[in-house]
Amino acid sequence: MTATTVGAPPPLAAADGRLRVALRAIGVIAHRDLLRQFKRPGVLFSQGVQILFFVLVYAVGFDGMIDSVGEVPFSAYVFPGIIAIQVVSIGVASGQTYAWDREFGVLRELLVAPVPRICLPLGKVVAGAGMVTVQSAVMLAFSPTVGVQLTPGRFAAAMGCYALAAVEFSVIGLCLATVIKRVQTLQATVQLAMFPMLFLSGSVFSAQDAPGWLSAIMHVNPMTYAVDLARQTLLGTPGLLPWWADLGALCGILAAVLTVLRLRSGR
Amino acid sequence: MPSPEPPAAPVIPLPGAVPPAFELTDLVVRYGKVRAVDGVSVSSPPGRVTALLGPNGAGKSSLLGVLSTASRPDSGDVRIFGHDVREAPMAARRRLGLVFQERTLDKELSVERNLWFHARLFGMKRADARSRIDLLLDLFELTDRRRRPVEELSGGLSRRVEIARALLHRPGLIILDEPTNGLDPTARAVVWRDLLRLRDELGVTVLYSTHYMDEAEYADEIVILQQGRVVRQGSLARLKSSLDSSRIVVSCTDDEAAARQLRAAGFEPLAEPGGVAVHCADPESRIADVVRALDVKGLTVAVHHPSMNDVYLAAAGPQRPSPRPERVSAP
Numbered sequence: 001m002t003a004t005t006v007g008a009p010p011p012l013a014a015a016d017g018r019l020r021v022a023l024r025a026i027g028v029i030a031h032r033d034l035l036r037q038f039k040r041p042g043v044l045f046s047q048g049v050q051i052l053f054f055v056l057v058y059a060v061g062f063d064g065m066i067d068s069v070g071e072v073p074f075s076a077y078v079f080p081g082i083i084a085i086q087v088v089s090i091g092v093a094s095g096q097t098y099a100w101d102r103e104f105g106v107l108r109e110l111l112v113a114p115v116p117r118i119c120l121p122l123g124k125v126v127a128g129a130g131m132v133t134v135q136s137a138v139m140l141a142f143s144p145t146v147g148v149q150l151t152p153g154r155f156a157a158a159m160g161c162y163a164l165a166a167v168e169f170s171v172i173g174l175c176l177a178t179v180i181k182r183v184q185t186l187q188a189t190v191q192l193a194m195f196p197m198l199f200l201s202g203s204v205f206s207a208q209d210a211p212g213w214l215s216a217i218m219h220v221n222p223m224t225y226a227v228d229l230a231r232q233t234l235l236g237t238p239g240l241l242p243w244w245a246d247l248g249a250l251c252g253i254l255a256a257v258l259t260v261l262r263l264r265s266g267r
Numbered sequence: 268m269p270s271p272e273p274p275a276a277p278v279i280p281l282p283g284a285v286p287p288a289f290e291l292t293d294l295v296v297r298y299g300k301v302r303a304v305d306g307v308s309v310s311s312p313p314g315r316v317t318a319l320l321g322p323n324g325a326g327k328s329s330l331l332g333v334l335s336t337a338s339r340p341d342s343g344d345v346r347i348f349g350h351d352v353r354e355a356p357m358a359a360r361r362r363l364g365l366v367f368q369e370r371t372l373d374k375e376l377s378v379e380r381n382l383w384f385h386a387r388l389f390g391m392k393r394a395d396a397r398s399r400i401d402l403l404l405d406l407f408e409l410t411d412r413r414r415r416p417v418e419e420l421s422g423g424l425s426r427r428v429e430i431a432r433a434l435l436h437r438p439g440l441i442i443l444d445e446p447t448n449g450l451d452p453t454a455r456a457v458v459w460r461d462l463l464r465l466r467d468e469l470g471v472t473v474l475y476s477t478h479y480m481d482e483a484e485y486a487d488e489i490v491i492l493q494q495g496r497v498v499r500q501g502s503l504a505r506l507k508s509s510l511d512s513s514r515i516v517v518s519c520t521d522d523e524a525a526a527r528q529l530r531a532a533g534f535e536p537l538a539e540p541g542g543v544a545v546h547c548a549d550p551e552s553r554i555a556d557v558v559r560a561l562d563v564k565g566l567t568v569a570v571h572h573p574s575m576n577d578v579y580l581a582a583a584g585p586q587r588p589s590p591r592p593e594r595v596s597a598p
Contacts, residue, residue, distance in 0.1 A: 021390060028387045032373070032380075039375050109371040112335050113388040114360035 018116070025115035029123020030130070033097060037131060047090065047135065054082045055142045069206060072235055075146040080158070080230035081203025083139045087132050087162050088169045088198065088223050092190055094128025095173025099183045117265040121174040128173075129166035136162040148234055157233040164250055165226035171257045172222070178264035202227045207240050225249040286349030288313045288440045288472035289334055294343035296329045296495075303329040305495035306343070311474065311488065313348075313439060316466050318483040319476040321492035322583055327476040328368065330492070331444050334474070335365050348439055361389070364433030364441040364471075368448060370425055374418035378409060378428050381417060382435055389436035396435075403431040407461065423454025430461055434471075441465065443475040447482065459485065480575040489575075491582040499582040503575065508548065510573040510581055515550045518542030519563040532560035544571075 037044065066074040098121060101107040110120050137159060143150040173190070180186040200214070201223035207215050218224050228239040229246035239246065287310040296304040304326040311317050319327050332338040333345055336356045345352045347359035372381050379400060386396035404410045407427045417425060426446065433441050446462070447455040463485060465471040475482075483489055484503055491499040499506055507513075518541055519525050526543045529536040534557065536543045547553050550570045558568060573581075 024390070025388060028384055032376070032384050035380070036373070036375055104374070105367065105369040105371040106373050108337060108367050108369075109365070109385070110388070112337050112360055112363065112365055113385075114357040114390065115388060116357075 021114075022116050022119050025113070025119035026123040026126055029110070029120055030126035033124055033127035034131065036097075037127070047086075048138075051086060051135065051139050054086065055079075055139065055146070070237070072237060073147045076148045076235060077206075077231075078204050079143065079146045079148055080234045081201065081227045083136050083158075083162060084165060084201070084223065084227045084230050085198050085203055086139065087136055087166050088201075088226065089194060090132045090135070091128060091166045091169030092173035092176075092194065094124060094132075094170045095175070095177040096183070096186060096190070097128070098124055098174055098177040099180075099186050102177075102181070103183050118262050121171075121178070121261055121265060124174060125167055125170040128170045129163065132166045132170075133159065133163045136166070143234070150234070154234055154236070158230055161226065161230045161233050164247075164254070165223075165230070168222065168226070168250060168254045168257065171254065171261055175257055175260050175264065178261065197221055197223050200224075202231075202240065222250070222253045225253075285313060286346070287311060288315070288348060289474065290344070290346045291330070291334070292344040294330065294333065294345060295341045296326070296333055296338070297341045298329075302495050304333070304340075307492070307495070307497055309490055309497065309500070311472055313472050314466075314470040315487045316473040316485060317475075317488045317490060318486035319474065319490050319492065320478075320480075320483055320579055320583070321476075324494075325492040325583065326495040327492055328444060329495075331442055331474075331476060335363060335442055336360055361436070362439045364436070364438035366426070366429045366433050366441070366443040366446050368444040370429070372417045372425060372428060372432075375416060377414050377416055378404070378420070379413040381428065382432055385432050386435050391436060399435055399437075403434060407431045421454070423450050423457060426450060426454065426458050427461060430458070434465075438471070440472045440474065443473070445476055445478065447477070447479065455479075455482075480579055483575050483579075489578075491579060493583040499578065503578075506578045507573050507575075510578055511546070511548075512571070512573045512577065513548060513550050514544045514546040514571050515554055515557050516542045516544045516569045516571055517557065517561065518565075518567045518569075519561070520565040521563055525561055525563050525566075528561050528563070529557065532556070534560065542567075 062074060062078070068074055069077040098107070101110070107120075111117060140150065140155060140158060176189065177186055180189055200218050201221050202218060203223070207218045207224060207228075210218060224240070225246040228241060229243055229250065231237065232239040232243045232246070241249070290310040292308050292310075294304050294307045295302060303324075307326070307330060309317070319330065321327050329338070333340045333352065334347070336347075336352050336359055339353060348362045350359040350362070352359045373384075376384075382400045382403070383396060386399060387393075391399065400413075401410075404413050407430065409424070409428060409431065412420065412424065417428065420428065430441075430443075430446070433443075443462070447458050450458065459482065462473060462475075466473055466485075475486075477483060487502060489499070489501065489503060489506055490497055499509070501509070516539065517525050517529070517536075522538070522543050526536045526538070529543065529545060534545045536545055538544075545553070545557055550572070554568060554570060558566070
């Protein structure tokens with residue numbers, strides 16, 4: 001060892017702008033998380049099987065029992081919601097990687113890096129939401145099998161909607177992970193919250209046809225707006241709210257949960 | 268987006284003065300009503316090795332947590348090379364290399380990947396990161412394991428990877444929280460060989476906590492904590508001498524006769540289990556006088572110096588023990 005090679009003062013990119021430092025950190029965390037995901041092919045395979053299961057069982061299977069919702073075949077009606085279920089459940093679960101990193105000590109190393117702490121969860125959002133957005137694109141390829149006429153415009157709009165939902169629910173999952181420290185408690189809480197959130201979102205039945213009290217509950221569910229927006233973009237039918245109101249609600253909720261995440265992350 | 272940290276706090280040392288590698292002033296860390304660290308003031312100039320000792324719950328990890336910027340102090344001043352950890356945590360973090368008590372490597376990733384992500388997080392340019400990784404893998408004899416997943420490495424090798432990782436971004440201060448915890452004696456020896464090279468060859472400032480007293484003896488400065496407060500602080504020699512228990516112990520067939528003869532020669536012998544003791548600051552220089560003063564049968568003379576363990580137990584233990592003797596045969 002020589003002092004010149006090992007102990008010299010740090011010629012770090014300290015002069016880099018704050019935004020550049022933050023973006024690089026987000027990229028590094030996202031790269032790391034994606035690399036870890038690809039090292040677990042079993043998880044990716046099970047998610048793929050889940051997609052196939054949802055499409056075949058929910059959309060195609062139930063199509064034989066329920067003819068249509070209004071003018072839209074049932075399989076086409078539920079298809080945007082089925083993709084949203086996948087997006088939301090995997091998005092929220094991405095918060096659990098933060099909890100596992102904390103459990104295994106990896107998070108400690110990340111928290112003392114010279115980067116703004118918000119970059120760590122944001123890197124996880126980029127990885128988790130990016131992965132689930134790609135999965136939603138794969139699911140959209142099944143559109144013709146369920147009677148959804150997919151045009152390039154609708155595809156692009158739906159992808160934007162699912163990407164926004166993926167980001168939003170990843171941030172919600174991370175917020176939960178910063179509040180609930182124990183992995184087991186977090187998993188139990190997420191499971192408890194997911195079931196009503198997924199099914200009281202209009203993903204498999206319409207909020208307009210639900211009793212008043214149930215409809216009111218569905219309106220406080222953030223996923224309802226994602227499902228409604230996705231359905232409008234993919235099917236072109238009127239929704240629970242105008243598309244811009246859904247988009248506004250999603251953006252408002254995202255801003256709120258990002259603020260919570262920022263406050264919970266510290267410096 | 269990133270929080271607005273003000274520009275790195277200006278460090279304006281006096282002409283010729285170098286800021287301390289770390290400086291804690293009246294540090295207080297609370298957990299509810301419990302003061303885990305209670306008014307600790309410690310500092311070190313660059314290039315020194317400091318050991319932090321204390322029983323479980325003494326506040327070592329809380330203190331290191333604040334110094335590492337992982338947690339915030341409730342009150343007091345904490346500076347790393349002059350950078351206030353509250354005002355400029357990122358500037359402080361750039362000068363810090365950390366080895367945590369628990370393993371913090373990503374087990375699924377390879378050794379090289381772990382180092383790579385660390386380098387990039389610390390803002391190192393790609394080319395610099397690559398050359399530094401090659402250099403440190405070589406220095407820590409890990410080159411042939413660079414592509415192996417960390418989960419396949421032994422505890423000792425993982426520790427060396429963590430030390431290499433802590434040095435990757437050229438920190439001025441490396442903090443290690445119980446670095447050899449859970450390692451076998453061979454792995455411990457290798458880790459200490461590496462850490463002593465940091466001190467001897469690189470001049471890196473090292474601060475570590477440990478429960479092993481023999482490891483504390485590597486330090487230039489030893490700080491003993493008890494219930495969140497500093498109860499002893501100083502060099503090993505100073506701490507041992509402050510204990511005032513160096514002595515010559517004489518045993519023979521007639522301890523009373525020995526005591527009489529010593530008293531007649533001007534010594535102040537004290538009876539203790541196993542013989543008669545003559546307390547003095549430098550027993551080696553007085554042993555010949557003691558032997559000359561005695562005319563007894565079956566004479567054995569032993570020099571007792573306090574060990575680091577004695578120093579520790581006197582400061583933080585439940586009771587003061589009798590020191591372990593170093594036996595010296597009578598001339």
